[in-house]
Amino acid sequence: MLTDYHNHLEKGELTLDYLKRFTDAAAERDIDHFGISEHAYHFYQTANILQNSWVNERRYYDMADYVSLFKKAWDADIDVKMSIEMDYTPGKHKEMEKFIQNYDFDYVIGSIHWVGDFGIDLAEFRREWEKRDLYATYSNYFGQVVTLAESNLFDIVGHLDLVKIFKYVPENEEFLLEQYDKATTALAQSKTCVEISTAGLRKPVGELYPDKRLLQMCFDKKIPIVLSSDAHFPEHVGADFNEAIALAKEVGYTSLMTFTKGERKEFPIG
Template sequence: MRIDYHTHHERCGHAVGKLEEYVQQGIRKGLSQLGLSDHMPLLHVKPEEYYPEMAMPMEELPRYVEEVLQLREKYRGQIDIRLGLEGDYIEGYEEQISAIIEAYPWDYVIGSVHFLGTWDITDYRQTAGWEGKNRLEVYERYYDAVVKAAKSGFYDYIGHIDVIKRFGYIPEEDVTHLEDAALETVSAAGMAIELNASGLRMPCAEMFPGPRMLQKARELGIPVTIGSDCHQPERLEQYLPEAREALRNAGFTELLTLQRRKRVMIPF
């Protein structure tokens, strides 16, 4: 069974392609399951006062859900569509996040940390935010947010758990203790993680998480799913063969899938 659980489309503003184009591409590629998982609307900054094209407008959220459900029915028997959401964890906005998650029939919700305050550490336009900062302190802030996301109970799995390395800003100090504390919290919370293959096309040139963290997740018994994090239909399933091989090398024999937020482990 081949799956891709992390995809984005034009509604989020920084991806291209309609939802149906991703579905049709998934069929062409022979995927068994396709997770459509666009970004949650911004909650903690005013879109008109921030960087453009960051996330779908709030008024588009119900339209997104409706369209995914329509596509699920239209292509039933050809591909299994799962309704997902990449839900930012923003400390102090837990009530608003919970309201969005509870309002719709998600198959799964990805818990991702993109923001430290109003700084999106995953946005190439905001890499100047690293200037003059102590990198270790940034990593500490980031992993503290990941730990809080895992403890929140909102999410099914943590997305790109070590995405803080995306642009190659690495502290001189060892951060193994921060990475392991995050994984241990995920394990204690009964959560999962994803192996996000998009890091292979980023400056870090490594999947999220990297091999050491992936092996640690295996040792902790943390379930793993996979996603391309594609923002163009042609990148659907990009690097996922490499991701499956990395999972095999780490000792995994099953992938996590989700339906109405219930786990189904599948062999691969």
Template sequence: MLTDYHNHLERGTLTLDYLKKFTDEAKRKNIEHFGISEHAYHFYQTADILSNPWVDERRFYDMNDYTSLFQEAEKAGIDVKMSIEMDYTPGKHEEMERFIRQYDFDYVIGSIHWVDDFGIDLKEFIHEWDKRDVYDTYRKYFDQVVTLAESNLFDIIGHLDLVKIFNYVPEKEEFLLEQYDRAAAALSKSKTCVEISTAGLRKPTGKLYPDERLLKMCYEKGVPIVLSSDAHQPEDVGANYDQALALAKETGYETIVTFSKGERTVVPIG
């Protein structure tokens, strides 16, 4: 059994024809559980959750059009899960919960892309890494991982250690392992699964998310997993899944989680 729950249509259109390019690729790669999780900041309905100049320029979707696409897909016999990838935003728990509850999502992904006003994974902000203290940025990032887990709003946390994307990593392993441990501990007390994401292999880090040491801590604390590619174009659906599966099995995982209308099922890993 394989999942690919983290995928985006933003480079194309919210149309059945474009969606079908993704679902066809998933079928070709024997991915039985496939979902689209568009970035929540693209939607007008999330303006009260996350707003900054970078985000506001990219708010161009309406949730009515998004939900209609999945209704069309269902009528056409296309098996695709409806999700959203929401930027976890400290201080906005009520607004995030209100938004999530308005829609019939199969699952919801929570991700951290912002540390204060710093877009940690954006090329437009890469110069900021040299201006900031890497230890402070990592500590603040993992502070958010902890509070994201504690919120219990999300079914999956996206690319758990995205903060390593541009290869700015603290030199002190003890510090890094401390961040990993508190993240895994918080996730173990929540409903939130961790995705093994192949997206990092297509980024400057050149590595899977999460780090194998972090994933091992998650396994030891009983945190379940899903598999994701974070595809932004059809051909990346299920990309490099051989590496994701190898990491999962080397870590000790024998099962993954599937979702439907918020309900989860534990199944043997593919």
């Protein structure tokens, strides 16, 4: 059994033809459970959740069109899960919950891309890393992982240590492990699974998300996992899954979680 639950259509169009390029790629790579999880900030319906100039320029979809696309896909017997990737936004739990409950998602991904006004994974903000306190950024980032988990709004946390994307990583290992520990302790007490994402291999950091030490803590605390590619193009669907599977097995995982309309089932890793 293989999953690829984190994928985006934003580089193309919300059309059946474009969606089918992704699902065809998933079928070719023997991915049994495949889902699209478009960024929630693209949709007009999330304007009351996340607001900043970078996001506001990229809000151009309507959820009615998104839902309609999946209905067309299901009518055409295309096997695809409907999801959303929501920017976890502190102080907006009620708004996020209302949005999530308004739609019949198979699962919901919660991710952290913003630490205050700092878009940590955006090329436009890369120079900010030299201006900001690295340890404070990491502490605040993993502090948000804690409150994301405590919200219990999300089925999956996306790219758990995305904060390392540009290779800015604290040298103090004790500090880093403390951040990992607080995050995984909170996740273990929630319903939230962790994805092993191959997207980091295509980023400056050149590593899987999460770090092996962090994933080991997840396994030790019995946090379930899924596999994801975070593909923004069809050719990246299922990319480098051999490395993700090897890491999962190396730390001790033997199974993946799957989702269908919120129902969870665990299967052996394929």
